[in-house]
Amino acid sequence: MSNDTHTADPQQDPSQGASAPALDPVLAAYRKSIDNIDAAIIHMLAERFRITQAVGEYKARVTLPPADPAREQRQIARLRKLSEEADLDPEFSEKFLRFIIDEVIRHHEKARSG
Numbered sequence: 001m002s003n004d005t006h007t008a009d010p011q012q013d014p015s016q017g018a019s020a021p022a023l024d025p026v027l028a029a030y031r032k033s034i035d036n037i038d039a040a041i042i043h044m045l046a047e048r049f050r051i052t053q054a055v056g057e058y059k060a061r062v063t064l065p066p067a068d069p070a071r072e073q074r075q076i077a078r079l080r081k082l083s084e085e086a087d088l089d090p091e092f093s094e095k096f097l098r099f100i101i102d103e104v105i106r107h108h109e110k111a112r113s114g
């Protein structure tokens, strides 16, 4: 790292922009909370995938199909309603759940094929 005046280092010179918000205590406090929420999301997803892995192993053992579209429809309807009540975009929630369920089904197909 050079200390010459031609080096644009945003940590040294907030006017450089890129890292300037890190020095803003209001933004830093919001970001601390966002980081906690992101960590909680990761832990919840890890727990969900831990359970769905057990479901996949069970389905493979008792020869149930990897996907259950009727169950998915009930989950989507339930989460859309919860989203409306929570002021969250239900379209976003449906896409998010669909993304997760599709990954779970992929895991279940793998579990079935050994």
Ligand SMILES: C=C(O[C@@H]1C=C(C(=O)O)C=C[C@H]1O)C(=O)O
Pocket: 052, 055, 066, 067, 068, 069, 071, 072, 075, 100, 101, 104, 105, 108
């Ligand atoms: C976990 C299951 O398997 C699949 C994955 C689902 C999910 O991730 O919520 C829901 C239904 C199934 O398509 C299940 O049947 O409960």
